[in-house]
Amino acid sequence: METRNLKYFLAIADAGSVTRAADTLGVAQPALSQALTRMERDLGVKLFTRTRRGAALTPAGQAIVEDVRLSVARIDAASHRAREIGAQRGGRLTVGFASAALFDVLPRAIAALREAVPDVQLALREMSNAEQAVALERGEIDLGLLHTPVTVGGRMREKLIVRERLIAVLPTSFQVAQDGRVTLRELAERGLVWFPQDQLPVIRAGILSAFRQAGCEADIVQDANRSLTVLACVAAGCGVSLLPQSVRTLQFAGVRLCEVSDGDALPSFELSAIWPHRSRPALADRFAALIVPRGPD
Structure with a gap:
């Protein structure tokens, strides 16, 4: 028709x-x-x-x-x-992103895109991992900045941007050792504030497995679906958390950040770009090419 x-x-x-x-x-x-x-x-x-x-x-x-x-x-x-x-004048690009991308990756990527394509119309949507996966499948966003591994239906391209270690997020009242570090057992005693099961199931399972390897069990005492919400809940005394190293770029009242002394078994926290595989280059391909991967922390 x-x-x-x-x-x-x-x-x-x-x-x-x-x-x-x-x-x-x-x-x-x-x-x-x-x-x-x-x-x-x-x-x-x-x-x-x-x-x-x-x-x-x-x-x-x-x-x-x-x-x-x-x-x-x-x-x-x-x-x-x-x-x-086609005329190289710009275009419209809708980007979904997880909260962690706000700390460093997204600002650098936006600046690079605006320099390369000055007339681009950029729409930004903060979304959870699960929301981005669905939006990519439905064509509602052109590219997602989300945590991997993740399952997205359809033919997709993927680019790892950064792989970070996890650090402890504690309320300021938390007493740490003289070396400024905390153990997994100490964290387990307070309970974890973390993302819901449907958002990052693989990383969540890896974290709980690391606690078991350390000889203790950790309970998720509070779900929070955004990094800033996690920080707010920790500041309020709901529990402690584990977030990627890049969270250090933030200054959030009521929390302190420190290394985990026995955290070698904790999973890495990956941030990747995922976008549809097309027969011809699209603006999403150009944007992804402009994102400079960062070495592991």
Whole structure:
């Protein structure tokens, strides 16, 4: 079905009249009527009831009008994006990102993109890992900055940006040893504030396994779905936590950060870029190429 006919359908639905729709579109009324007839013939249903007062949507027309409106909007957006990128003038890029990307990776990546593509229209959406995976599969974001390993359906590209060690996040009232370090057993005694099970299940399992290897069990006493929320909960005395080394770039009242003396078994905290694999380079490919990977901390 031609996009033009879909737009004709929407114009008639919005105007409530073939005549008024033809005037708005600047096309001849007979041509518009013929296009509508072809569309109804293709679908095998009547979309409008036509009277002297105009044209009213039938139940079948009402059932599809919003879907058609969304489809046309997406087609128009895709066409505009293709023209802009083809002309190297910029384009629109929607990036999802986990909270940890805010500390260092995202600011550097945005600066590099704006220098390389000055007219880029950048939309940023802070999202959990699980939310980004779904958004990538649905095409709602062009690229995700999220923690790996993670499962994303469809053909995707992946680029590891940084692999960090975990450090302890403690309330300022927490008494640490003279060397400024804390043990896993000391952390286990206070309980952990961490991300929900559906967000980072592999890392969560690795953390709990490290505690068991140290001869103690740790309980997740408070779920928090963003890094800043984790910090707030620790500051409030809900428990302690483990976050990537890059959290040191923040100054958050009520918390202190320190190394874990027996934390060798703790999993690394990876941040990667994931984006759809396309037959031709897209703006997401260019953005990913501009992100400079960082060595392990």
